[in-house]
Amino acid sequence: MNDIKTRLTRDHQELDAILRRLAEDATAPECDAPLQSTWCQFEARLLCHMEAEENYLLPLIEASHAGEVERLRLEHVRIRQLVSELGVAIELHAARQPAIDALVKLLHDHAQREDVIVYEIAGQRASAVLQNRITSTLRAGLQRALQATIGAAIGAPRRASEHRVRT
Ligand SMILES: [Fe+2]
């Protein structure tokens, strides 16, 4: 397994873990504040993950795997749309479990294809410079997630007991 494949596959696993925590937070009736915090972490990490793929990885296989790259870019558009809608719903305390489940499924299917097809080939083609840029973008996601978590924690008392996920 090349370094890029290792890093991005691990990022998928961490995003999946955050999303599972989000699903748990969404169904916890006694405390709503963690939902906002977990969502902020997830959104920051996911957006940087997709930015790294679009800017540095997909161009490496665009010529040889045009159809697959087009499909992945379209899925990114759909993922961003779902993330935007769910983010608004969480902010309005109106998140619904089916919307979370839909995002989980889309991301899971998307990640499986990337793990098998894209990361193997593009990872081998990535220069040291590109590998550093990918790593830096993923680190930026971690940093933004930390800042977002702190921000959500500061705002938590105001929002506590207001979030409710409707099933
Ligand atoms: Fe992706």
Ligand SMILES: [Fe+2]
């Ligand atoms: Fe990915």
